[in-house]
Amino acid sequence: MTQRYSFLQLIRQAFRHHEGWTPAWNSVEPKDEYDVVVVGGGGHGLATAYYLAKNHGLTNVAVLEKGWIGGGNTGRNTTIVRSNYLRDEAAHLYEFALKLWEGLSADLNFNVMFSQRGVLNLGHSLQDMRDIERRVNANRLNGIDGEVLSPADIQKIVPILDCSPGNRYPVLGASWQPRGGVARHDAVAWGFARAADRLGVDIVEHARVVEISLNLGSGAVEGVVVEHEGERKRIRSSKVACVTAGNSGVVAALAGLKLPIESRPLQALVSEPLKPCLDTVVMSSAVHGYLSQSDKGDLVIGAGTDGYNGYGQRGSFEIIEETARAICELFPVFSRVRMNRQWGGIVDICPDACPIIGRMPVPGLYFNCGWGTGGFKATPGSGFVFAHTVAEDKPHPLAAPFGVERFHSGAVIDEHGAAGVAH
């Protein structure tokens, strides 16, 4: 059993030279049978396992992760959390997640460093501004905080942003969501892993699922075959929940399914640490750049996706160039900042830029994928509604519009207008 973190515990450990801390979660061997097997130990998968145990009393659950916890997209995103989506279905889902974020550190007993420093989405053209007005009004009707700001208002929040009329990308205004912000992404994975582990969930790292076994008669899921420590092991389970982001297509193929998803690299970069100079999040979909400053002081910069499918966890150079160019135009003060690291994560993009959450044509198989370039912000909400969907074998009301059936019924949720590239 892992310890509960508290001030008292901190004092107690300080007197023992901090030698008494135990690992945040246990390293376990997978058992032969589980009630639910979650494939993929990213934020969404771990959140699913946590809420399965917490809300539905299902503790005989395994999370199988092919790498290590926090090594996938959870640790590769630009940590932005917001809920200002245009469409009702998406707005309700992301707002539900944002409300969970607001109490998450206390709920998990782990500081996820959620900081509601506000999110600005810049408008550079008349059409951008019309879209922003429309989206902010839609948000307010849905009970989501939002304001339309003028360049003068923006300048008060971000003095270093170049709002002069001569800018190559003139800033005509912005939408402002004060409740948006950032969270520490690794802490989210670790916090959910630890909290799920405390409730009895088995978290198995370096366990790659190589087969999804189906019953020959009924066609229903019977379990998975996993490759763990050089050996193959069969795990029985009547429910398999896949939360595998960019590799969802590969995992779906194990069960003979195809998904309406294309996988592309999305990249991010961080600069050398600077003195505090930016205390909010600035995003611009038009120029494919978004940035914030981390508590360490480095600028965290998100770029666009590559223009073609790919599974290499890197991005193409010209995308960085384009983003760096835009950032330098908007923030001339950053023009001589040096970049420290650059990386890519593989994102699963749906034709309507909205996730797929729900049952699959194979009984007992569930998928939570297609979050594309903006899944991090939804982590707790995604886990919550997916756990409900898996436990009850029927979609959570908030997840119901996001079934894969929508690509055949035509009821797609066109979020491209609100989200564009930048999430």
Place this chain on the structure above:
Amino acid sequence: MLRIYCPYCESVRDEDEFHCVGEAHIKRPELPDRLTDQEWGEYLHYRTNPRGEHREIWHHTVGCRQHFNVVRDTETYEIKLVYRMGIDPPTVPGRDR
């Protein structure tokens, strides 16, 4: 940065001259009004998304503005083959598909 051979310009150019259009060899249904919702949804929204060899249409946007086909590995990004439009998908030696 990919370096792509354009079969019309007959020269190797940088990736940023091109635009990837998407999966190649998708045939428009001959009788669209006879399709079921299932078939129509698949034609519109479902693409192969292989981890490995992928056949794509590329457009030489700031060059000759012609479309052509490329066989590219989505894991290594190696371009295996480039061929003109209207040619049936060839098989790449050493791989069976």
